[in-house]
Amino acid sequence: xxxxEKTFPSKxxxxxxxxxxxLAGVVGSGNLxxxxxxxxxxxxxxxxxxxxxxxxYKGSWLAxxxxxxxxxxxxxxxxxxxxxGADPIVVTFRLRQAYDHLKKTP
Amino acid sequence: MSSAPLFHExxxxxxxxxxxxxxxxxxFLPPPERVMSPYLPLLDIPVSFDxxxxxxxxxxxxxxxxxxxxxxxxxxxSVGEVHGAKLTGILKAAARDGIPCVFIVESGGVRLxxxxxxxxxxxxxxRAVFECRAKRVPTIAxxxxxxxxxGGMGILTTCCDFRIMTEHGRLGISGxxxxxxxxxxxxxxxxxxxxxxxxxxGKTKFLLGDADVLAGDDAASVAAAxxxxxxxxxxxxxxxxxxxxxxxxKRLKTFGETSDPDAIWKALGIRNVAEASLxxxxxxxxxxxxxxxxxx
Numbered sequence: 001x002x003x004x005e006k007t008f009p010s011k012x013x014x015x016x017x018x019x020x021x022x023l024a025g026v027v028g029s030g031n032l033x034x035x036x037x038x039x040x041x042x043x044x045x046x047x048x049x050x051x052x053x054x055x056x057y058k059g060s061w062l063a064x065x066x067x068x069x070x071x072x073x074x075x076x077x078x079x080x081x082x083x084x085g086a087d088p089i090v091v092t093f094r095l096r097q098a099y100d101h102l103k104k105t106p
Numbered sequence: 107m108s109s110a111p112l113f114h115e116x117x118x119x120x121x122x123x124x125x126x127x128x129x130x131x132x133x134f135l136p137p138p139e140r141v142m143s144p145y146l147p148l149l150d151i152p153v154s155f156d157x158x159x160x161x162x163x164x165x166x167x168x169x170x171x172x173x174x175x176x177x178x179x180x181x182x183x184s185v186g187e188v189h190g191a192k193l194t195g196i197l198k199a200a201a202r203d204g205i206p207c208v209f210i211v212e213s214g215g216v217r218l219x220x221x222x223x224x225x226x227x228x229x230x231x232x233r234a235v236f237e238c239r240a241k242r243v244p245t246i247a248x249x250x251x252x253x254x255x256x257g258g259m260g261i262l263t264t265c266c267d268f269r270i271m272t273e274h275g276r277l278g279i280s281g282x283x284x285x286x287x288x289x290x291x292x293x294x295x296x297x298x299x300x301x302x303x304x305x306x307x308g309k310t311k312f313l314l315g316d317a318d319v320l321a322g323d324d325a326a327s328v329a330a331a332x333x334x335x336x337x338x339x340x341x342x343x344x345x346x347x348x349x350x351x352x353x354x355x356k357r358l359k360t361f362g363e364t365s366d367p368d369a370i371w372k373a374l375g376i377r378n379v380a381e382a383s384l385x386x387x388x389x390x391x392x393x394x395x396x397x398x399x400x401x402x
Contacts, residue, residue: 001150021138026117027154028179035137035155053152082152 002055005048006062008069012043013076016103024097025086032083032091034098039078046074052083064088068095110324114251114274118160118175121210121250124325125332126164126173133162135192143186145220154180157188161196166208167333172200175210178253184217185258190227197234197245206244206336209266214281215257228258235265242339244268248328249275250321254306256281264316267340270331271308271317273387278306300383304367309382313374313394314357320394322387 015038025033032052039047046069050061068074072095079095086094113121122131135141137155146153158180163172174196176183185193193209200207216224238245245266249255254276255263263269263277271277280288282296295301304310312320321331340346361370368379375394376382382393 001147001152021136023119023137023155026177026179027152031179033154037138051152053150080155082154084152 002050002052002058004050004058004061006050006065007042008046008048008066009044010046010069010075010077011073013073013102015076019102022098022101024101025094027082027084030085030087030090032081032086032094034094035080036074036098036102037078037080039076042076044075047078048081049079050081050083052081052085054083054085060088061091064091065095068092072096072099074099110326113272113323113325113328116325117179118177118210118212121325122160122162122164122173122175125210125329126166126171127168130165131162131173132164133160134196135161141188141192143188143217143220145186145223146181149219151181151219157186157192158183159189159192161192163205166329166336169333169336170205171332171336172196172203172205172207173210174207176212176259178212178251181217181219183211183213183253183259184215184219185213185224185228185231186217186220187223187227189217190224190231193231194227194234197231197238200243200245201234201237201241204241204243206246207238208332209245209247209263211247211249211255211259211263212251212253213255213257213259214253215259225258228262232258232262232265235262236342239265239267239339239342242341244336244339246270246332246335248321248332249277249308249317250323250328251275254278267338268318268335269311269316270319270321270328270335271311272321272323272328273303273308273390274323275308275311275317276303276306277308277311277316282306301367304371309390310367310370312390313371313376315353320387320391327387 020038022036027033048065142153143157158177161174246268247263247266248270250272256278260279282302285294286296311317319331321327371379
């Protein structure tokens with residue numbers, strides 16, 4: 001297992017009223033789950049915690065997460081990831097999916 | 107072809123969202139609560155926020171229901187200590203409140219990584235099913251994906267009042283690979299998908315009466331099937347259990363020596379097995395109507 005935390009700067013996210021979290025994906029082979037939670041204390045930061053079953057890819061993780069924080073306004077968000085060997089394109093896709101779930105009004 | 111997503115391809119959360127009345131689902135112990143397995147990290151296996159089981163309350167056609175949906179992709183949908191405690195909790199809530207309990211089953215049974223605590227967890231869940239049944243609170247299991255219901259979950263599923271299956275669902279105790287390992291490939295070839303589905307798949311289980319309903323592979327069909335059962339319950343008395351035992355003995359006598367599952371389909375009145383294999387759920391139910399082994 002590889003576990004690490006990292007904070008990225010990001011533009012503040014306008015959290016929809018009533019929403020506190022959003023989840024995308026499942027923990028399965030080649031897949032991962034991403035949880036977005038509200039983090040009102042740091043409106044211009046994306047706090048990330050990654051737990052991956054495959055060690056040795058921290059560089060790829062930081063690149064994928066950094067890109068996401070730069071491309072989407074996700075400040076004020078705590079992101080927790082449980083990974084079981086997803087490749088970077090799946091990681092990016094799940095982040096985007098969780099973001100979409102969040103923006104979608106119930 | 108309809109554009110609705112196929113039930114067997116949906117994830118547990120997608121299934122729940124597409125089954126219940128829009129916006130009515132409230133999850134218990136949602137992901138931010140992080141009620142997760144304490145054992146998997148010790149084995150260097152990733153954990154999941156919901157431990158592979160989504161539970162909550164919702165409305166189905168206006169009727170309140172408690173729901174549990176297993177995440178088959180996460181350690182085979184297996185029942186660990188936390189997963190099992192959530193299962194038991196939702197059943198006990200159903201018994202207490204007199205609200206029907208619906209399971210979307212997708213599990214190979216006990217999570218072997220968690221050993222005895224997994225075994226105990228599933229036994230507690232079974233006891234809770236009988237608590238519901240004693241109070242005549244309906245328990246309904248839906249088996250609609252390839253992972254199916256095996257091991258302890260196969261047993262728990264058959265403890266429920268009713269079982270709804272789609273043709274993708276499978277129901278059994280020992281899984282096909284386990285049977286092959288014990289009996290040999292000549293006795294049971296687990297790589298022969300037609301054989302596996304003809305022995306444990308939804309259509310066969312419906313013909314044999316183990317499944318009460320054969321539903322289409324979409325949420326609307328499954329939801330319609332559940333709604334019809336919400337107001338019913340199957341009483342559990344010594345007399346009924348004895349009658350069931352006799353039915354099973356009769357089944358064993360009739361089919362115990364049969365090695366070809368097609369012969370069972372034919373004996374149960376399916377004239378054209380090839381056509382019936384490809385038939386939709388609705389067509390198959392019409393074909394099977396008069397000849398099911400057990401008529402409820």
